[in-house]
Amino acid sequence: MSTAxxxxxxxxxxxxxxxxxxxxxxDLLARMTLEEKTAQLYGVWVGAATDGDGVAxxxxxxxADHDWDELITLGLGQLTRSFGTAPVDPALGAQALxxxxxRIAEAGRFGIPxxxxxxxxxxxxxxQATAYPVPLAWGATFDPALVExxxxxxxxxxxxxxVHQ
Numbered sequence: 001m002s003t004a005x006x007x008x009x010x011x012x013x014x015x016x017x018x019x020x021x022x023x024x025x026x027d028l029l030a031r032m033t034l035e036e037k038t039a040q041l042y043g044v045w046v047g048a049a050t051d052g053d054g055v056a057x058x059x060x061x062x063x064a065d066h067d068w069d070e071l072i073t074l075g076l077g078q079l080t081r082s083f084g085t086a087p088v089d090p091a092l093g094a095q096a097l098x099x100x101x102x103r104i105a106e107a108g109r110f111g112i113p114x115x116x117x118x119x120x121x122x123x124x125x126x127x128q129a130t131a132y133p134v135p136l137a138w139g140a141t142f143d144p145a146l147v148e149x150x151x152x153x154x155x156x157x158x159x160x161x162x163v164h165q
Contacts, residue, residue: 043078083126
């Protein structure tokens with residue numbers, strides 16, 4: 001990959017954290033092909049059945065099945081429900097997600113991992129995770145500090161498993 005002249009570190013501008021975000025984004029988008037940009041819009045529901053009877057019954061209605069290794073060469077925008085499609089041990093799930101993210105980043109030209117998406121409205125919706133009351137109940141407490149605390153706890157649970165949405 002070429003580097004732009006004039007960057008102090010000799011790296012591509014999009015990789016230079018000293019530059020403003022807008023400059024970095026513009027540089028990255030200029031380097032990406034249309035296919036790579038489109039791939040960033042694509043998501044895969046991890047472990048979902050392909051027969052139409054699973055939790056993501058329409059996942060493949062508008063596209064053919066893809067080979068995973070072929071799919072990730074252009075990048076991948078989102079991994080959906082790595083922990084929530086079926087019961088997954090949290091430690092093993094975090095390891096599997098980290099492996100998938102490494103493979104996705106290594107397969108593409110730009111090293112961009114996918115966004116890992118999990119449901120978390122009332123806690124990290126995963127096996128053995130803490131379940132909290134629904135946010136409507138949080139609001140009924142009229143206690144903004146409590147709402148912030150619960151949101152923080154859910155965020156910490158997600159980050160500990162490698163989910164950064």
